[in-house]
Amino acid sequence: MKKLLQLLVLFSLAALALWTTLLRPKLTPVERGRRLAEATGCFGCHGPEGMEGTANPGRAEKTVPSFKALMMYAKSEQEVREWIRDGVTTARSKSQSWRADREAGALRMPAFGKRLKPHQIDDLVAFVMVASGENSPKDSLALAGRSRVQALGCTGCHGRDGRYARPNPGSLKGYIPPWDGEDFAELVRDRKEFDEWVRRGNTGRFETNPLAMYFLRRAAVHMPAFERFLEPGDLDALWAYVGWLRGRSKGGAVSDGPPPESP
Ligand code: HEC
Numbered sequence: 001m002k003k004l005l006q007l008l009v010l011f012s013l014a015a016l017a018l019w020t021t022l023l024r025p026k027l028t029p030v031e032r033g034r035r036l037a038e039a040t041g042c043f044g045c046h047g048p049e050g051m052e053g054t055a056n057p058g059r060a061e062k063t064v065p066s067f068k069a070l071m072m073y074a075k076s077e078q079e080v081r082e083w084i085r086d087g088v089t090t091a092r093s094k095s096q097s098w099r100a101d102r103e104a105g106a107l108r109m110p111a112f113g114k115r116l117k118p119h120q121i122d123d124l125v126a127f128v129m130v131a132s133g134e135n136s137p138k139d140s141l142a143l144a145g146r147s148r149v150q151a152l153g154c155t156g157c158h159g160r161d162g163r164y165a166r167p168n169p170g171s172l173k174g175y176i177p178p179w180d181g182e183d184f185a186e187l188v189r190d191r192k193e194f195d196e197w198v199r200r201g202n203t204g205r206f207e208t209n210p211l212a213m214y215f216l217r218r219a220a221v222h223m224p225a226f227e228r229f230l231e232p233g234d235l236d237a238l239w240a241y242v243g244w245l246r247g248r249s250k251g252g253a254v255s256d257g258p259p260p261e262s263p
């Protein structure tokens, strides 16, 4: 009986270890924010993923702003936080004409401060900043990589700037791994593996591992092989872009800082 109990404890410990190391979803603040925005109703007014605001009759702008228009409304992360928390920024709340315009419109930005906890608002801010597309690398190679990511269609599955974790039923974690999360380090050990993923849609390390292949095959969505569609220099540019995203320094010197909201 005692043996059985010991075995049971041992088994649960092993299961717990497996869960915390391998299976537990490791969502980034940006992705937590995206999911929260969906659950909180933001996309009803700002459009799917905040990309296209709905019509707003009565307002001078005629539509709810998308998050792409962020800089016309918020000068800083702090102001984005104010919009979400208070439904307005401190600066704008003092404007008589803004208040009149707001009253005239059918849709008004709600204040979420009472509904959400501060850490949830932080996640929303992280998401809105990425959705706005404002943060981009200064290094020209990384910048080229960023535009190739869109041209090649990577953003469809990997989300804006490769930073969302869209659902992938049947996969190990249940989502498509973003490039700025913890999963990336487990899937991509070095430049060689990165190139293998992009060219062939897999890496040699997993192809020879039956357990890994079991999970990769079970998933609904698979990483495509892009070999045929790559132009000369693409892999270097993509790698430089992902490096910037993950805050890796280049050639020993820190060329560009990581995006402020990255973990
Ligand atoms: C009922 C419609 C509605 C909902 C729901 C809504 N908003 Fe807004 N939002 C607006 C309107 C209208 C504005 C324009 C603000 C103004 O000038 O009055 C705005 C402005 C903003 C802005 C600044 C401008 C921009 O788009 O970059 C941010 C950021 C924002 N909203 C985030 C959010 C987030 C995050 C949520 C969900 C937690 C949300 N909104 C939910 C209507 C809405």
Ligand code: HEC
Pocket (backbone or CB within 6 Å): 149, 152, 153, 154, 155, 156, 157, 158, 168, 171, 176, 177, 178, 179, 183, 184, 185, 187, 188, 194, 197, 198, 201, 216, 219, 221, 222, 223, 224, 226, 238
């Ligand atoms: C059809 C959806 C889809 C597209 C398009 C896509 N990927 Fe993927 N990608 C995935 C999935 C799913 C995985 C996870 C591995 C798997 O299950 O095959 C993945 C994994 C990866 C990985 C492994 C590490 C990680 O954290 O994501 C890299 C790197 C990657 N993709 C890069 C790219 C690049 C670069 C492009 C564009 C050239 C791209 N992907 C386009 C679906 C896609």
